[in-house]
Amino acid sequence: MAGGFVDIDNVSLRYGGEATGTLALSGMSMAVEKGDFIAVVGPSGCGKSTLMKAMSGLWPVTSGGVSVAGQTVSGPLSMVGMAFQAATLLPWRTTLDNVMLPLEITQPYRSQFMQKRSQFRDKARALLKLVGLEGFDEKYPWQLSGGMQQRVSLCRALIHEPALLMLDEPFAALDMFTREELWGVLQDVWLTKKPTVILVTHDLREAVFLADKVYVMSARPGRIIHERDIEFARPRELDITFRPDFGSIAQDLRHHIYSARQEAA
Amino acid sequence: MVDTAADQASVASPAKRQGGLGLSSKTIERIMPWAVVISLFLVWELAVRIFDFPQFILPAPSVIFESMWQWRVPIIDNAAQTAMTTVVGIGNAIVIGLETGYHVGSYSLIYNGFYPVLIGFNSIPKVAVVPILVIWFGIGTVPAIITAFLISFFPILVNVATGIATVEQELKDVLRALGASNRDIIVKVGIPRSLPYFFASLKIAITVAFVGSIIAETVASNKGIGHLMIQASSRFEVPLVFAGLLVTAIMGVVMYVVATFVERRMTGWATRSMDGSMGSS
Numbered sequence: 001m002a003g004g005f006v007d008i009d010n011v012s013l014r015y016g017g018e019a020t021g022t023l024a025l026s027g028m029s030m031a032v033e034k035g036d037f038i039a040v041v042g043p044s045g046c047g048k049s050t051l052m053k054a055m056s057g058l059w060p061v062t063s064g065g066v067s068v069a070g071q072t073v074s075g076p077l078s079m080v081g082m083a084f085q086a087a088t089l090l091p092w093r094t095t096l097d098n099v100m101l102p103l104e105i106t107q108p109y110r111s112q113f114m115q116k117r118s119q120f121r122d123k124a125r126a127l128l129k130l131v132g133l134e135g136f137d138e139k140y141p142w143q144l145s146g147g148m149q150q151r152v153s154l155c156r157a158l159i160h161e162p163a164l165l166m167l168d169e170p171f172a173a174l175d176m177f178t179r180e181e182l183w184g185v186l187q188d189v190w191l192t193k194k195p196t197v198i199l200v201t202h203d204l205r206e207a208v209f210l211a212d213k214v215y216v217m218s219a220r221p222g223r224i225i226h227e228r229d230i231e232f233a234r235p236r237e238l239d240i241t242f243r244p245d246f247g248s249i250a251q252d253l254r255h256h257i258y259s260a261r262q263e264a265a
Numbered sequence: 266m267v268d269t270a271a272d273q274a275s276v277a278s279p280a281k282r283q284g285g286l287g288l289s290s291k292t293i294e295r296i297m298p299w300a301v302v303i304s305l306f307l308v309w310e311l312a313v314r315i316f317d318f319p320q321f322i323l324p325a326p327s328v329i330f331e332s333m334w335q336w337r338v339p340i341i342d343n344a345a346q347t348a349m350t351t352v353v354g355i356g357n358a359i360v361i362g363l364e365t366g367y368h369v370g371s372y373s374l375i376y377n378g379f380y381p382v383l384i385g386f387n388s389i390p391k392v393a394v395v396p397i398l399v400i401w402f403g404i405g406t407v408p409a410i411i412t413a414f415l416i417s418f419f420p421i422l423v424n425v426a427t428g429i430a431t432v433e434q435e436l437k438d439v440l441r442a443l444g445a446s447n448r449d450i451i452v453k454v455g456i457p458r459s460l461p462y463f464f465a466s467l468k469i470a471i472t473v474a475f476v477g478s479i480i481a482e483t484v485a486s487n488k489g490i491g492h493l494m495i496q497a498s499s500r501f502e503v504p505l506v507f508a509g510l511l512v513t514a515i516m517g518v519v520m521y522v523v524a525t526f527v528e529r530r531m532t533g534w535a536t537r538s539m540d541g542s543m544g545s546s
Contacts, residue, residue, distance in 0.1 A: 056442045078444035088436045092457045092534040104453065105443045140534060160443070 004031030005196050006055060006164065011064035012221070013047075013054050024050040026221035028064070034163075037190055037197040039207035041253060042217030043261045048200040051222065052166050055198065056080045068164060077164070078106045081157035081195070085169045087149035089141040095152050096137040099124040102160040109160060127155045130192060131185050147178035151185060158193065165195045169202065180238055183209055187235060204250045204257075205241055216256045219263060226256045324504040329511060332504035339493065344512050347478050347490040350406055351516075354413025355474045359467070362418050366425025370459070371451055376430055387419040392480050399485040409481035409489060416477035417470035424466035428459020464528040471520045475513055 013025040024047040032038050040048055053059040054066055057073040057080075066073040068080075081102070089098045103109040103120050113120065128134060131151040141149055150170060157165060167186075171179040187210060190197055201207050207214045208230055216226040230249065232240055240246050288296075306326045312318075313325040320328060333340060369375050369383075391412055398408035432454050440450050482491025490509050497505035 053438070056438075058438055058441060076441050076444055078442075080442050082439050082442050084435045084439070086433075086435055088433060088439060090436075090454065090457070092460075092532070101440075101453065102443050105440065105445045105449055107444070142534075156439075 005034035005036075005069060006030075006032040006198070007065070007067045008051075008055070009065045009067075011054060011061045011066060013050055013059065014062045015050070015059065023221040025054065025061075025223065027223045030215060030224050030227075032196060032198065034196055035194050036213065037199070037211050038213045038215065039199045039201055039211035040215045040217060041201060041204060041207050041257065042222065043219050043257055044202060046217045046219050046260070047222030048202075048217060049168055051217075052082075052168050052198070052200055055164075056082065056166060078160075079163045081160065081162035081165045083150075083153045083157040083165075083167050083170045085172045087141070087146075087153040089149055089152055089156075091141050094138050094140055095128065095133065095144070096121065096124055098141065098152055099127060099155045099159050101156060106160045124155070124159055127159060128152075130189060131155055145178075147174050147182060150174060150182060154182075154186065154189065158189065158195070161193070162195060165197045167197065167199045167201075169200060171206065172202070179203075179206070184238065186210060191235060204253050208246060208250050208253070209236060209238075209241055214253060216253060216260065218260045225260060226253075228253065321501050321503045324507055328504045329507045332502070333508040333511070336505055336508065340490075340508060340512060343488060343490050343493040343509075344516065346406075346488045347409075347475070347482065347513070348516055350409040350481075350489065351413050351474045351478045351520075354410045354478060355417050355470060357410075357414045358418040358421055358470060358474070361414075362421030363425055363463070366422040366459070366463075367429060367451065367456070369422065370426035370429030370455065371447065373430070376426060383419065383422065391416045391477055392484070395481050395484045398481070404485045404487065406486075406488075408485050409478045409491075412477035412481040413474040414477075417474040420466040420469050420473075421463065424462035425459050428462040429455035432458060460532045461528075464524065464532060467524050467528075468521055471524055472517050475517050479513065 008028055008030045011025055011028040012023065013028075014021045014023045016022055028047075028051065040051065042048055050059065054061050055068070055073070057066075057076045060074070068077060090101070093101070100120055104113055109116075109120070125134075125137060128136065128151075131154060133148060133151050133155075136144065136148070141152070144152065150173075154170070157167075170186075171182050174182065183206060199207065199210060211230055214228050214230060215224050216228075217223065218225045228249065232246070310326050313323055318325075324332075369379055394415065395408055395412055398411050402408055402411070429451060432450065436454060437450055440454065445453070478489065479491035479494075482489035483495045486492045490513055494506045494509035497503075497509065
């Protein structure tokens with residue numbers, strides 16, 4: 001399965017010790033093309049988050065290979081942007097400074113940070129505008145609502161122009177209306193910047209609405225048991241989630257997850 | 266989107282509410298501590314006069330103030346000594362406590378290894394250490410500085426270490442995925458995050474550091490407020506002993522206020538996030 005931007009080739013990953021540890025992934029293979037938006041769904045505890053850790057190089061795989069952009073992953077990759085369920089903003093930094101955090105850490109921005117500070121600021125402001133947070137630069141995280149914090153978190157994941165954006169249930173803690181609003185924001189961001197996006201979620205509507213391709217994982221140890229292309233035209237409007245063909249795709253995916261859970265039980 | 270202007274208005278409005286005497290609640294808040302102190306002294310004065318306590322048991326505040334004025338030169342002289350030993354002791358505790366706390370908090374191995382030792386160390390009553398310090402350094406300034414240091418060092422170290430050791434895993438992942446080194450994580454997150462812990466401990470440390478200095482002065486010194494009080498009590502000059510206590514209390518409050526002022530400037534975000542809970546919705 002070589003040739004993809006992200007290649008996961010027959011990966012297994014065990015954490016917490018050689019023999020006694022938990023086998024989180026086994027026989028996991030998938031390939032993602034550059035610029036694709038894919039979603040990974042599966043029963044809870046199936047190793048979705050582990051998969052993200054393996055892809056970003058935070059956890060070493062036990063066997064098999066992970067490569068991103070043709071290079072084998074052996075440590076943390078700086079071309080990755082990440083956002084999680086918790087916004088994890090730094091409370092002592094303003095919105096703008098939170099967004100600019102990656103630029104203080106990743107090269108080549110890090111060494112240019114002092115000279116190009118104002119340029120970086122403009123860049124962060126432009127990104128905040130894109131997610132609908134214009135004029136909130138100087139606000140602190142506690143002055144923002146949960147949905148706004150998550151938008152900032154998304155900006156922080158994007159500021160260093162990562163080729164790969166990994167989102168681990170980024171909207172799970174939000175109410176349904178805010179979540180749906182942010183789907184639109186995320187889609188706009190993706191259409192503008194065109195990063196490769198890997199979205200881990202347990203929300204099937206979210207997966208079908210946002211992704212070009214949805215992968216279903218088995219119960220632990222996780223592997224891909226089903227994949228499905230989603231071919232709705234972009235940009236997608238929220239209305240499509242009420243269409244019967246949208247519903248039947250979600251229903252079909254749900255069946256696969258149910259059978260995966262049955263197998264495990 | 267949240268209407269932040271309206272939120273700020275609603276936060277500000279309680280301050281505008283009028284108190285009973287036509288004073289704003291803000292003014293009353295500012296007067297309160299003074300009112301409490303003054304009424305405390307008034308009750309004390311009245312009690313001593315009504316029950317006619319002998320002066321060597323409980324002197325009245327008026328007598329204490331009189332004695333304070335009478336002995337103002339030695340009091341200022343000795344208070345300066347105590348303030349000096351305390352400030353030097355706590356200054357060292359801050360520098361060494363921050364440094365050690367940073368290392369202990371950064372590496373879980375050191376954290377786990379040293380913690381029991383530190384607890385044991387802190388359980389030793391510092392009074393018991395003073396005689397040893399006297400054997401090592403002789404009578405005088407050094408034992409007082411070291412006692413003030415020993416007593417205030419531990420809370421600073423533990424709090425800084427805790428602040429650094431408890432950085433959220435997800436936040437670490439975000440930073441590590443960006444290629445951040447351990448040092449980056451500590452500088453960008455660990456240290457700012459541990460500052461509120463540090464100041465909380467500093468405020469405790471300041472008051473206990475005075476305890477340390479004065480203990481050492483009463484046991485092994487020929488100068489300082491502690492020494493002055495011991496001398497006064499041996500001559501049954503109880504009002505002067507109380508004057509010494511009062512001066513110590515005043516010094517403690519002054520240093521506490523200084524610490525609070527610095528804290529506000531440096532970690533406003535931590536206190537504001539509590540006050541400003543209305544701001545988020």
